[in-house]
Structures are given as C-alpha cells and as structure tokens.
Amino acid sequence: MKNHNVQNYKYTLTFDSIMNNSGNVCVYDHFRDRKRHVKISVEDKIFSCRTQKHFPSVIADLIDLAVAIHASDRLSFQSLRQQQAQISVILPVRHPELLNASSFQGRLSSLLAWATGSKWRFEFPRRKDLGRAIEQQPLIESTHSHVDEVTLWSGGLDALAGLYTRLKENRDIAFMLFGTGSNDNVYARQDQVFQSLLPSFPNRLNLCRVPIRFSESNIHKKNKISRARGIVFTLLGSACAYLMGQNSLNLYENGIGAINLPYRKSAIGLDHTRSVHPLTLLGVSNLVSELIGEKLKVQNPFLFRTKAEMCQQLAEDARYDLPALTISCDSPHRKQPIQCGYCSSCILRKQALAASGMIDQTNYIVPHGAPPASDPRLFLQNMLVQVSILKELLSYAENTAFQWKSLTRRFPELDDIVDRTYEIEGLTAYEMRKQLINLYQTYVSEWSIVESQISTDFSRQVTVPQVSQDLQMAIQEG
Numbered sequence: 325m326k327n328h329n330v331q332n333y334k335y336t337l338t339f340d341s342i343m344n345n346s347g348n349v350c351v352y353d354h355f356r357d358r359k360r361h362v363k364i365s366v367e368d369k370i371f372s373c374r375t376q377k378h379f380p381s382v383i384a385d386l387i388d389l390a391v392a393i394h395a396s397d398r399l400s401f402q403s404l405r406q407q408q409a410q411i412s413v414i415l416p417v418r419h420p421e422l423l424n425a426s427s428f429q430g431r432l433s434s435l436l437a438w439a440t441g442s443k444w445r446f447e448f449p450r451r452k453d454l455g456r457a458i459e460q461q462p463l464i465e466s467t468h469s470h471v472d473e474v475t476l477w478s479g480g481l482d483a484l485a486g487l488y489t490r491l492k493e494n495r496d497i498a499f500m501l502f503g504t505g506s507n508d509n510v511y512a513r514q515d516q517v518f519q520s521l522l523p524s525f526p527n528r529l530n531l532c533r534v535p536i537r538f539s540e541s542n543i544h545k546k547n548k549i550s551r552a553r554g555i556v557f558t559l560l561g562s563a564c565a566y567l568m569g570q571n572s573l574n575l576y577e578n579g580i581g582a583i584n585l586p587y588r589k590s591a592i593g594l595d596h597t598r599s600v601h602p603l604t605l606l607g608v609s610n611l612v613s614e615l616i617g618e619k620l621k622v623q624n625p626f627l628f629r630t631k632a633e634m635c636q637q638l639a640e641d642a643r644y645d646l647p648a649l650t651i652s653c654d655s656p657h658r659k660q661p662i663q664c665g666y667c668s669s670c671i672l673r674k675q676a677l678a679a680s681g682m683i684d685q686t687n688y689i690v691p692h693g694a695p696p697a698s699d700p701r702l703f704l705q706n707m708l709v710q711v712s713i714l715k716e717l718l719s720y721a722e723n724t725a726f727q728w729k730s731l732t733r734r735f736p737e738l739d740d741i742v743d744r745t746y747e748i749e750g751l752t753a754y755e756m757r758k759q760l761i762n763l764y765q766t767y768v769s770e771w772s773i774v775e776s777q778i779s780t781d782f783s784r785q786v787t788v789p790q791v792s793q794d795l796q797m798a799i800q801e802g
Contacts, residue, residue: 333355333400333410334412335409335411337396339414342388349364351400364538367535368456369458370532372458375471375569377463378463379458384456385418388417390555392413392415394536395538397550397551398550402440402442408441408443409442409443412445414447415447416450417451431610435555436552438607471498472498474568475487476503477503478514478557479516481647481673483650484517484521484647485634485637486626487501488637491528499530502534504533505536511533513650516649518531532564551597558622561573561575562608566616571619574622574624575624577627579626579763581669587668602627605622608622632676644682648686653665657689665700666689671703678777704779708771713734715768717731717733728761731764742757
C-alpha cells in the first residue's frame with residue numbers, strides 16, 4: 325500500500341504549443357500514476373487593439389507562460405493544510421534563451437512558491453510552429469482611442485471603487501480595463517459593471533479581456549485553491565499594458581486586503597491569499613521587466629487606504645446601485661443570494677460599505693437567505709480578534725517608532741514589505757511605516773463604529789469574553 329504522504333504529490337504538465345482554438349496539455353499525476361489530456365486555448369485576438377505596430381514574440385511568450393501557470397495551478401492538487409506539492413511544467417516558447425536563463429528561472433520559481441506554497445520547476449523548449457494569428461498581423465493603423473492608464477478589472481468592489489475614485493480624481497485620463505480568466509459568469513459580471521459606468525464617464529473607458537478556455541471543462545476535476553490567479557492576472561495585464569505603450573500596470577486593492585495579515589496564529593486552514601500582496605507585485609514587476617528587457621511596474625495606488633476609504637467617493641455621489649453589481653464572495657453560490665455574507669471577503673465588504681456611509685443593496689445568504697449548515701461566525705470571530713490585536717498593539721504608544729516596533733513584533737512580515745518596497749512607493753522607510761500605521765489605525769477605528777451593525781447579521785454575536793480570551797491567547801503566541 326502506498327504511503328499517502330503529500331510529498332508524493334508530484335505533477336508534470338507537458339504543454340503543446342498554446343493556440344487560439346486548440347491546444348493540449350498532458351497532466352501526469354506521479355502519485356496515482358495517471359495521465360490525462362486536457363484541451364486548452366487562449367483567445368488573445370483582442371490584442372489587435374493596441375498601439376504597438378508589431379506584436380513582439382516575447383510578449384506572446386509572456387502570454388503563454390501565464391496560460392501555462394493558470395492551467396497548472398488549476399489541474400494540480402494543492403492543500404492549505406499540508407506540505408507543498410511539486411509541479412513541473414514543460415512549455416514550448418519562442419525565446420527559450422530568455423526563459424531558461426538562471427536568473428529568470430529563479431525569479432519565476434521563487435514567485436510561485438511564495439504565492440502558492442508549492443514547489444515549481446520549468447523547462448522551456450523551443451516552440452516550432454509559426455505562432456498564433458495575432459503574431460502574424462502587423463498593426464496597419466490603430467483603431468483604439470488613446471489610453472493613459474491600464475488597470476486590472478475583476479468586476480469586484482475594490483476594482484469598481486478604485487476605478488470610480490481614479491475617474492473622479494483624474495478627469496482627463498482615459499482607462500483600459502483588462503480582464504481574464506475562464507469563468508463565463510465572471511465575464512458577464514465584469515461587463516455589467518463596466519456598462520453601468522459608461523453613461524457617467526463617456527469616452528474614457530475601454531474594456532479588453534483575454535479568456536483562457538478549457539474544453540469539456542466540466543469533466544476535468546480542478547483544484548479549488550487557485551493560488552496563482554493573481555500572478556496570472558498581472559502577467560497578462562502586463563502584456564496588455566506593454567502593447568498599449570504603457571510602462572506600468574495598475575490594480576486597485578485596499579491595503580488591508582492586499583497585505584492580508586493572518587487573523588491569529590491558532591486559526592488553521594484559513595486562506596490568506598497573496599494574490600495582490602506588495603511583494604507579489606514586486607516579484608511580477610521584476611519578472612516581466614527581465615523578460616521584456618524594459619522596466620515595467622505593477623503598482624497599487626490604494627495600498628495605504630482601507631476598503632471603506634476606497635468607497636468614499638461612491639458614497640459622496642450616492643452611487644448605492646453600483647456596489648450591488650459586484651461580487652466579493654470567496655465562494656459564490658449558483659443560486660440567489662449569490663454571496664454568502666459570512667466569509668472574510670463578504671464581511672470586509674459589509675464593513676467597508678457601512679463605514680463609508682453606503683447603503684448596502686447586496687443580497688447575502690447571511691442574513692437574507694437560508695442559514696448555512698455550518699456555524700457562519702468563524703470568520704467574523706477571527707476578524708474581530710485581529711482588530712482587537714491591532715488595537716492593543718497600536719495603543720502601546722503614540723510614538724511612531726514604538727508603535728512600529730509593537731506592530732512588527734506580532735507581524736514581522738511588515739518589516740519585509742517596507743524594506744523591499746519603500747523606494748518603489750516613492751517614500752522613505754519612515755514615511756512608509758507611518759502610512760501603514762495610519763492604515764491599521766483607520767481600520768480599527770472603522771470597526772469600532774460598525775461592529776455592532778455587522779454582528780447583527782449573524783444569529784449570535786461574538787461575546788466580549790470570547791474575544792478577550794482569544795486576544796490574550798494571540799498576544800501570548802506573538
């Protein structure tokens with residue numbers, strides 16, 4: 325009988341050339357000694373709308389790499405609770421001399437290990453076909469209007485709130501919104517939110533989306549933990565930005581969600597994604613810059629704002645209709661209400677809308693639908709414990725240096741963020757520490773205003789003694 329140690333979960337994914345309408349990946353599960361063949365394609369024809377006359381072959385390789393990471397992430401088993409899986413990827417590319425370089429390989433493997441918790445290995449043989457149709461068609465004349473800023477477009481609340489704020493703050497700037505993925509429901513949501521904004525901002529918005537397709541998708545079991553989605557999204561978005569003549573790609577995410585500090589050390593199995601973490605954006609920026617031979621920066625202009633602060637412009641304009649069009653839920657349901665209302669993303673959404681003064685017109689399972697079978701309070705409890713910890717840590721002193729020391733004793737990862745990104749943010753280390761302290765102070769203050777309102781959505785509120793007990797345990801652990 326085989327030893328079911330997760331160290332034996334090894335996968336090799338061998339790709340044929342990735343095409344627009346037909347392609348194949350062979351997935352070999354070493355643990356079960358099984359092979360399966362999955363059809364995969366990328367619809368990148370939308371890139372005919374660009375400012376670059378020729379379609380650089382290195383950008384085509386960047387697109388192929390993103391598609392291969394997406395497929396490998398979805399078709400390989402990975403667990404939050406167990407040791408890392410080992411994933412080997414063999415992908416034909418146009419520039420193997422660039423992608424096989426040791427520095428590029430090191431950046432790529434380290435970035436994916438950081439984001440997914442799995443160990444990745446890549447081989448890049450030379451691609452032998454002529455490439456996809458878009459590569460063979462030089463741009464005769466640009467049919468696309470001028471674009472000043474390219475940004476990722478998920479159709480979520482942060483994307484909406486960030487874009488709305490940027491549109492109001494920069495009244496002469498035109499935006500290209502970039503979306504991707506393999507879910508038709510997500511695409512429909514992205515388009516619905518986009519269309520709802522057009523009447524208010526005519527001639528300033530463009531939408532570009534590059535679908536990744538699995539054929540016969542329903543018969544192939546997929547990994548539910550899509551840890552690499554942020555990297556895939558930013559790699560493809562970087563390709564879009566480059567083709568539009570930009571040297572930066574923006575995404576809009578509140579600082580609390582982007583950094584995504586753990587709620588408490590005793591909370592096991594909670595998914596603390598690093599999709600848009602500052603160090604993930606730094607890793608993607610460095611990876612893409614090395615590949616294309618030019619500096620391209622992936623940046624988040626809302627790193628030092630809470631989600632409620634991002635929603636403030638929507639609140640001032642009383643656009644209560646727009647947030648209800650977006651999806652924030654970690655596990656959207658097929659039937660109405662779609663959003664659960666009790667995962668951490670739903671709770672942060674509720675908190676932000678309440679703290680910003682918005683009327684939340686969203687329907688949630690909690691409190692609008694049938695109660696779930698499991699206790700829905702887990703994430704709320706953990707979030708409130710984290711808020712209590714932050715409040716306690718930041719109340720030790722008013723001096724920035726002492727506050728930072730207190731904060732990083734419990735959350736040392738914040739030091740790493742500052743040390744590695746303060747120059748990229750155009751700040752001194754001291755200024756960045758001060759801004760992050762202000763971010764968490766604001767977040768704590770927001771919760772003090774809306775906690776009782778959020779808690780009423782649940783059948784039983786978290787009691788003060790329980791929070792206090794958890795707080796003392798968490799502080800002792802730190």
